[in-house]
Amino acid sequence: xxxxxxxxxxxxxxxxxxxxxxxxxxxxxxxxxxxxxxxxxxxxxxxxxxxxxxxxxxxxxxxxxxxxxxxxxxxxxxxxxxxxxxxxx
Amino acid sequence: xxxxxxxxxxxxxxxxxxxxxxxxxxxxxxxxxxxxxxxxxxxxxxxxxxxxxxxxxxxxxxxxxxxxxxxxxxxxxxxxxxxxxxxxxxxxxxxxxxxxxxxxxxxxxxxxxxxxxxxxxxxxxxxxxxxxxxxxxxxxxxxxxxxxxxxxxxxxxxxxxxxxxxxxxxxxxxxxxxxxxxxxxxxxxxxxxxxxxxxxxxxxxxxxxxxxxxxxxxxxxxxxxxxxxxxxxxxxxxxxxxxxxxxxxxxxxxxxxxxxxxxxxxxxxxxxxxxxxxxxxxxxxxxxxxxxxxxxxxxxxxxxxxxxxxxxxxxxxxxxxxxxxxxxxxxxxxxxxx
Numbered sequence: 001x002x003x004x005x006x007x008x009x010x011x012x013x014x015x016x017x018x019x020x021x022x023x024x025x026x027x028x029x030x031x032x033x034x035x036x037x038x039x040x041x042x043x044x045x046x047x048x049x050x051x052x053x054x055x056x057x058x059x060x061x062x063x064x065x066x067x068x069x070x071x072x073x074x075x076x077x078x079x080x081x082x083x084x085x086x087x088x089x
Numbered sequence: 090x091x092x093x094x095x096x097x098x099x100x101x102x103x104x105x106x107x108x109x110x111x112x113x114x115x116x117x118x119x120x121x122x123x124x125x126x127x128x129x130x131x132x133x134x135x136x137x138x139x140x141x142x143x144x145x146x147x148x149x150x151x152x153x154x155x156x157x158x159x160x161x162x163x164x165x166x167x168x169x170x171x172x173x174x175x176x177x178x179x180x181x182x183x184x185x186x187x188x189x190x191x192x193x194x195x196x197x198x199x200x201x202x203x204x205x206x207x208x209x210x211x212x213x214x215x216x217x218x219x220x221x222x223x224x225x226x227x228x229x230x231x232x233x234x235x236x237x238x239x240x241x242x243x244x245x246x247x248x249x250x251x252x253x254x255x256x257x258x259x260x261x262x263x264x265x266x267x268x269x270x271x272x273x274x275x276x277x278x279x280x281x282x283x284x285x286x287x288x289x290x291x292x293x294x295x296x297x298x299x300x301x302x303x304x305x306x307x308x309x310x311x312x313x314x315x316x317x318x319x320x321x322x323x324x325x326x327x328x329x330x331x332x333x334x335x336x337x338x339x340x341x342x343x344x345x346x347x348x349x350x351x352x353x354x355x356x357x358x359x360x361x362x363x364x365x366x367x368x369x370x371x372x373x374x375x376x377x378x379x380x381x382x383x384x385x386x387x388x389x390x391x392x393x394x395x396x397x398x399x400x401x402x403x404x405x406x407x408x409x410x411x412x413x414x415x416x417x418x419x420x421x422x423x424x425x426x427x
Contacts, residue, residue, distance in 0.1 A: 010219040011246065011300070012237075012313050013346025014325045045224025047253035047264060047272065051342075069221055077157055081215065088235075 001029060004055040005083055011048040018083045029058060032075055036063040040071040052080060108380040109387065146192075146199030147206050148184055150177050153213040159228055160210060176241050180209040180229065183247040183287075190248075190283050191255070195373050200254040207251070211241045220246050222253035236308045243302040248283035249276040260379040267384035269345035274352040275376050281316055282369045292360045298322065316357045319350030330354040332385075332421030352388065355416040362412035367405045371396050371413065386425060389417050393424075 001024055006017040024032070036056070043049070049069030054076060056063045067076065147167035151160045152174070164177050171178045184207050191197040199205045208226035217230025220240040227250045229241035240246050253276050256262055262272040277299050285295045299322075300313030310323020319328035328350025329335060335351065336344040360368045375392045383391070396413050399405045417423065 009341055009346070011221065011240070011249070012218065013341055015340060043223065044264075045257065046221060047223075047257075047276075048219065048221040048250065049223070050219060050221075070223060072157075074157070084216075 002057040003079075003083060004053075005080060006053045007080075008051045008053065009048070010050045018087050020083070020086065022079075022082070022086070032056070032079060033058075033061065033063065035073045035075045036065055040065065040067050040073075043068050043070040046070060052076070054080070105380065105382055109390075144199070144204040144206050146188060146204045148181055148188075149206060149208045150181050151208065151210045152177065153210050153228070155212050155215050155231070157214045157217075159213070159223075159226065160208075174211075176211045176229075176231070176239055179239075180211050180241040180247065183241075183244045184209055184227075184251060186244065186287055187248045187251045187283055190286055194369065197255070200251065201258040205254075205258075209241065209247075220250050222250045222257075224257065227251065227254075232303060232305075234305070236305055237303055238305055240303050243300060244287045245280040245284040245299050245301075246303055249280035249299065252276040252279040255279075256376060259376050260383070261381045262379065262383060263381050264342055264345060266343040266345075267348065268382055269342050270348035271352065271379070271383060271385070271388055273345050273349035274356070275372065277314065277316060277349060277353050278356050278372050279369070282365060285365060292365050295365075297357055314346075314350070314353070316353040319354055328353070330420060351420050351422065352385065352417075355413075355420045355422065358416035358419055359413055362416065363406060363409050367409060371399060371405060371409065374399065385422050389422050389424065392417075 002021050004017075004019045006015055008015050033056075036054075046069050052067040052072055054063070054065050054067065067073075072080075145167075148165075149163060149167070150165040152162045152164045153159060154161050164174065165172055165181055188199060188207060192199075199207060210226065210228040211231075213228045213230050216233035218232055218237040218240075220227065220229045222228075227247070229239075229246075229250075230237075232238040232240060253272070256272055256275050260275075262268045262275075264272055280299055281295070281297060285291070288295075296312075297317035298312035298315055301311055304310065304312060304323075308323065310326065312322045314326065314328060315322040319330040320326050320334075322328075327336065327347050329348065330350055331354075332351060336347040338344065341347055356368060356372065359371075371392060374395045375388065378391050378395060379388065392413055393410060396405065396410045400407060400409050414424070
């Protein structure tokens with residue numbers, strides 16, 4: 001699965017970008033795509049929160065969603081943590 | 090026209106114009122509109138977590154235990170002694186210092202002037218490089234230990250986040266574009282004011298840096314932002330110090346952390362001329378007068394009106410108006426001549 005993630009905002013205001021490919025099991029992918037089907041409700045009063053721009057492509061399937069600090073689903077947060085860890089290595 | 094029962098039928102652009110002409114009730118209505126909407130959707134949650142009518146601006150510190158969840162465990166509340174966790178104690182002490190500064194200087198009763206409890210969440214997430222205000226409470230990460238560390242440990246960071254709360258209740262500046270940059274600006278202004286008070290510095294001793302204590306030695310810079318020299322704090326610092334460098338792109342909610350460098354520099358220049366305390370008084374009264382959609386030109390109009398009033402009342406010196414006007418002019422924000 002290909003990904004493009006950029007994390008914008010926060011107290012620092014720095015943008016971080018991550019791009020690459022991850023090998024995930026079918027169940028894991030299904031769970032992530034199921035989560036991404038729900039349009040997140042933005043939290044208007046957050047100041048200095050991160051904005052998570054997540055684009056995932058798996059064959060013909062493509063999801064492009066923006067999350068904020070309080071509506072980021074735990075599955076997607078875990079995925080982003082994994083991507084950040086991969087980038088650090 | 091603008092009493093409690095009629096303002097809801099007045100379109101926002103009319104409220105905005107009336108607010109600009111000095112209508113306090115219209116400004117309040119404009120500021121309250123989105124807050125009320127948000128409050129309706131969260132009132133049930135608030136009822137579950139907070140006793141109504143008993144708020145005394147007390148401090149509550151929660152340990153998130155490195156989960157991406159707030160209020161995992163209450164570890165210290167008002168009046169309780171130090172814990173073994175220095176981050177918890179630091180969040181408790183610094184939020185108390187900020188609360189005390191606003192109470193003793195401006196008579197403000199906590200964040201909303203109505204004794205709202207001050208809730209801080211520490212140890213949020215894993216390697217979390219951030220601190221934020223969510224409309225209700227503050228949340229701090231520990232940092233990744235590589236570039237950033239303990240966001241709850243910086244007095245300016247704590248003041249910055251708490252002032253986002255104060256701004257929400259005073260001007261409710263919209264968090265995008267110029268009004269968003271002003272929102273960030275006020276948080277940096279009182280971040281540096283509180284930091285100087287905390288450290289016992291005067292304007293000549295101050296470093297005018299924001300977030301210098303939350304960056305590590307490996308971080309490519311000395312701080313997150315500089316109010317004295319915007320754009321120079323680190324290798325990623327894109328803050329302009331003049332309207333010539335105004336960022337008009339879409340990133341960072343149209344540059345809220347970028348364009349704040351422009352009024353930040355004006356604040357620094359003003360402090361050099363008339364001192365920190367007079368500037369803090371002027372900026373606080375300006376924040377009380379601004380409205381949700383205010384932009385840089387509105388800020389200049391309002392701050393000059395506010396300063397003239399304070400000057401007439403002999404609360405600031407008789408050079409204050411000129412000093413403020415010159416400082417804003419130096420960064421490219423000047424009065425519009427029609």
